Amino acid sequence: xxxxxxxxxxxxxxxxxxxxxxxxxxxxxxxxxxxxxxxxxxxxxxxxxxxxxxxxxxxxxxxxxxxxxxxxxxxxxxxxxxxxxxxxxxxxxxxxxxxxxxxxxxxxxxxxxxxxxxxxxxxxxxxxxxxxxxxxxxxxxxxxxxxxxxxxxxxxxxxxxxxxxxxxxxxxxxxxxxxxxxxxxxxxxxxxxxxxxxxxxxxxxxxxxxxxxxxxxxxxxxxxxxxxxxxxxxxxxxxxxxxxxxxxxxxxxxxxxxxxxxxxxxxxxxxxxxxxxxxxxxxxxxxxxxxxxxxxxxxxxxxxx
Numbered sequence: 001x002x003x004x005x006x007x008x009x010x011x012x013x014x015x016x017x018x019x020x021x022x023x024x025x026x027x028x029x030x031x032x033x034x035x036x037x038x039x040x041x042x043x044x045x046x047x048x049x050x051x052x053x054x055x056x057x058x059x060x061x062x063x064x065x066x067x068x069x070x071x072x073x074x075x076x077x078x079x080x081x082x083x084x085x086x087x088x089x090x091x092x093x094x095x096x097x098x099x100x101x102x103x104x105x106x107x108x109x110x111x112x113x114x115x116x117x118x119x120x121x122x123x124x125x126x127x128x129x130x131x132x133x134x135x136x137x138x139x140x141x142x143x144x145x146x147x148x149x150x151x152x153x154x155x156x157x158x159x160x161x162x163x164x165x166x167x168x169x170x171x172x173x174x175x176x177x178x179x180x181x182x183x184x185x186x187x188x189x190x191x192x193x194x195x196x197x198x199x200x201x202x203x204x205x206x207x208x209x210x211x212x213x214x215x216x217x218x219x220x221x222x223x224x225x226x227x228x229x230x231x232x233x234x235x236x237x238x239x240x241x242x243x244x245x246x247x248x249x250x251x252x253x254x255x256x257x258x259x260x261x262x263x264x265x266x267x268x269x270x271x272x273x274x275x276x277x278x279x280x281x282x283x284x285x286x287x288x289x290x291x292x293x294x295x296x297x298x299x300x301x302x303x304x305x
Contacts, residue, residue: 003029004237007063007071009102010078011035014118016044017226018075023048023058027233032063032071035078065105071113073233074106076129079119089301095119096128096302103132111135114236114271117142117247118229122175123295124302126247127260138271142247145171145262147228148179149245152207159199162188170245170278171207172263173291179208179262180287184280232267239269248272254285256292259299 006028008019012035019033031048035041041062048060061067068074079095086094099119106115115133117126117140126142133140148171150164157164169186173179181204186193195203206213214221235242247262253275266273280288 005030005032005071006233007032007034007068007074009034009074009076009106010119011037011041011044012077013220013222014225015075015077017222018077018118018229019044019060020048021226021230022233023051023060024055025230025234026056026058027230027237028072029058031058031060032067033060034063034065034067038062066109068106068113069109071110073114073116073236074110075116075118075229075233076102076125077118078102079125089298092121092124092298092302095125099125099129100132103129107133114139114141116229116232118225120175121295121298123247123260123262124298127249127295127299130249130260136271137249138273140248141232141267141271142260142262143175143225143228143232144247145173145175145179145245146231147225148175148207148210148262150224150228151210152181152203155203155206156186156193159195159203160188160193170264172245172278173261173288174295175247175262177208178287178291178294180284180291181207182278182280182284184284185278235267236269236271241266241268241273243267243276246272248275250275250292253277254280254288256289259292259295261288261292261295 008015011033033041033045045060045062115129117129119125122142130137130140152171153164153167153169156167156169167188170182171179183200211221243264244267245262245264247260248265249260250256264276
């Protein structure tokens with residue numbers, strides 16, 4: 001039986017929480033942690049290994065890029081924080097430089113795995129990862145609006161007093177301020193949601209601004225995104241054919257092309273097997289186009305900066 005191997009590059013709050021979540025859920029046989037701060041990766045691996053008597057045997061170690069060889073999934077959460085006086089475009093360009101180095105190293109040792117991108121702004125970082133790698137687009141996946149959709153479903157469930165797992169609702173577009181809710185398709189067991197516009201606006205605003213609320217209270221978000229990344233890994237490793245709102249390249253998606261955005265897609269062992277063309281309203285199409293234009297403008301500003 002082939003061993004399942006996952007590499008996590010970047011052991012900050014998101015990376016280490018993701019690694020721990022994958023470990024607790026027994027997603028792989030081998031887990032490799034890579035970080036520019038080697039001591040941090042070593043410490044995390046040692047800490048996790050001390051828990052093996054409680055959870056069973058998984059090989060966990062702090063490694064180098066050579067350990068990407070044979071990995072099924074390579075998760076990248078690494079990135080740099082914004083410096084005082086630095087513009088968003090300058091930060092983006094610096095992070096893309098970091099990604100250039102990371103992906104260049106990964107490509108030396110792995111040509112067959114799946115790159116799972118979680119660094120923000122995830123749609124832009126996923127797009128540049130695809131360009132840099134030269135890999136088929138289905139094997140470069142961004143975490144997209146999977147977490148946003150989970151937040152959306154949670155808040156709808158809270159309002160209706162219904163288990164959020166029974167709520168079918170999507171956030172699509174940018175993982176960020178220009179994302180949009182698909183109220184036209186939101187349902188519980190096929191029934192339309194009985195909500196007034198004020199309630200809908202409240203739910204969406206709190207969905208979109210959730211990260212800001214968490215960052216203002218504790219500095220960063222990492223638990224729920226770790227669970228979202230785990231969900232994507234599970235769909236890949238188990239060849240599920242699960243429909244997840246990941247970020248992928250769009251081609252003539254309601255007239256939108258050559259940009260990564262979060263949309264419901266079928267995810268299996270091959271990566272993104274298919275992007276689902278949703279039947280959305282004209283207003284939603286217009287909002288999605290605006291979201292796409294925002295990401296395209298940012299990409300263009302980085303390329304010309």
